Amino acid sequence: MTSVREWFDSGRHAVSERWHNGPRWMRWALIAAVIVFFYALPNREFYQWLGPIPTTGSNFGHVLFTVSIYVLLAVGLNIVVGFAGLLDLGYFGFFAVGAYTVAVFTSPSSDLKTLWPWMLALPLAIALTMLSGVMLGTPTLRLRGDYLAIVTLGFAEMIRVAATSSEFLKGQRGFNQIPHPPGSYPDGKPIFGVLDPRPYYWLVLTLIILVVIGVQNLNRSRVGRAWIAIREDEDAAQLMGVPTFKFKLWAFASGAAIGGLAGALFAGKQNFVSSQNLELLNSIIILAAVILGGSGNIVGAIVGGGLVAYLIERFRGIEFFGIELYEYRFMLFGLVLVVMMIFRPQGLVANRRRAAEFKDRRKEVIVGG
């Protein structure tokens, strides 16, 4: 097994070497090609040409929208888990806060009857999720260890219970007729309608690109350095003068805001939000995606989020020795994760830093035990 790993690692090193040492324009050209590919992907003329592998039985544009939402969530959770090293087990709760904020302020079934347009509710949704992140983080981020994991787990569950049982949040009946994002084609037809999922996918894709650019800049600044220091050794970071609490809260709040954005986008497309959309499992799936892809690495989070969400959809309708694979999707993911943790704990696309940290931790385990 080691030899397989070595082979895999050496291949990866060669790729990363070429990536980092190659000319600048080549890097940009490759990034541009990838972006163009993903913009073109939902068009039937394009994906048909790629053969039977990428397509699923269901509406491919819709699948891609779901996948892109997961990617956005993975990018957001990666800030919390990957950069700052905070274990957030209830990240999907922020998605819920975002989706429900939009629903409450825009839907005619809401008691508020404000009937805002989607675009007006969007900034409020982001602000409220950020606020909920700060409220949740302020008491818990002062503590060390697993408290945060437990509190976040409780938070997501609280949101779900509130959504299920509160009269104001409409339970399973949910909110309907949530408005779509604005915009219309020259012929007057709305861009964001019910039939064509592609514009939503393109919107999310564009937002992912913008968010990634923002996160990347943040990560390269003093804030990013502080996050890495906190993740690697919180005491040492504090001893170097890093205001650890403040930066942990920042990571938590920005992660939450991205989760809220994803929720608002989801509500705007689905035009229906109910407590059935909120499953604890979703938090775990996103976390699994980040870890699988390589936490602490934006590319890793994107790959992880995309892969996990896509595979879940891809399993639909596939039978294997008479077993419906979709039914066993979570067991399969559990298995894949266990295997990953044994052979490649730093994830598929890891950075050198993360790899070194894991080695260091292993050394500690050996020394300690």
Place this chain on the structure above:
Amino acid sequence: MTTLLEIEDVSLLYGRIKALHGISLTVDEGEIVALIGANGAGKSTTMRAISGIRPVASGRIRFNGEDITRLRADLRVRRGLCQAPEGRGIFPGMTVLENLDMGAYTRRDRAGVARDLARVLELFPRLAERRKQVGGTLSGGEQQMLAVGRALMSQPKLLLLDEPSMGLAPMLIQQIFSIITEINEQGTTILLVEQNAQQALARAHRAYVLETGRIVKEGTGAELLHDPSVKEAYLGVA
């Protein structure tokens, strides 16, 4: 000489267990002061109280004329109080240079930082050789040097060193202590926690002996080095 650090009757709790029972000590500007004692005597705990990683239960800590008892740890660094943490307190995933850079996190004067970086690399030629290597792959001695060098990068008035000789080969211990003396001669005050009492007392101007959370003895390094009870308890000679 002016007093740089003054600790008055400080007690500290770990849950319900009292780790420090009213400790008082002072460090004057320009000194090397050593804190010696057995395992569990409260040496590292005292350091944590001073650097602010653990809150104190009672008592006062004054630094440079200012009461810092309730000040956050990161703000104490900005006041000129920096600790090189015990053992593996370096950032394992960062390179040597990135680690040193983190030491200067609170500073904005680029020219000064560059000057101090050059000085640290001169003090520790070993670190200069390994500048691109990640911290986690350094040997124990190199990590220790990195921890000291990184703390120096914050331009501290008072440098707190927690067990700088822990786990090092005898030759390296010798080396790290002469570097500590050199740092001190260049003008940095040092408070040092050590199990290696022999070396610590030989280098320190003054020293305190800690036993189960209390200071039981104090004096100049030379006095304690020749004190019969210290000799018996910490220097391994009857």
